[in-house]
Amino acid sequence: MTGRATGYALFQDSFTTDYRTFKIQKEARGTFYPFALSDIMGLERDTGRGVRVEDIKLAMKGHVRDGYKFNPNAALSDQDNGYNNNPSPNDKVHVLVCVVSAYALNLIPPETMTKMREVQLAARALRIPQLAVLTRIDEVCPEVNKDIKNVYKSIYVKKQVRFYY
Structure with missing residues (x-):
């Protein structure tokens, strides 16, 4: 799993630009641990850069679909393709x-x-x-x-x- 980790240089733009969920595979191929890790774009100092706080709140509630590309200039809306209208418990942040x-x-x-x-x-x-x-x-x-x-x-x-x- 550590091979997927990304580097971040101080005061540069976020490396991650989209919402990604990672399942951790057990030793037996095709089996996974009963949890997942989700990665988001980092918070940035300036307006128009980094993930928006509104999008993090939506992600915590399960409304952000895996693969959604964050837009620092506009929050995800319920009209966007990346919006999950009916989040399951597995979509929510625990x-x-x-x-x-x-x-x-x-x-x-x-x-x-x-x-x-x-x-x-x-x-x-x-x-x-x-x-x-x-x-x-x-x-x-x-x-x-x-x-x-x-x-x-x-x-x-x-x-x-x-x-x-």
């Missing part, structure tokens, strides 16, 4: 995961943090559990770099987590 680099967390512009907060509040209103994944912690904290077990003792990492929440 856990919202936000992946953020510890290296870049304090560089995120306030406009983007505002968008992230709006998504968090929408997920909370929908009773969707949330998880934040902080990556590259070994690169920002020398103690964690020495020994990953120090992550639980790192004041720097604790501050970064508080910054997000």
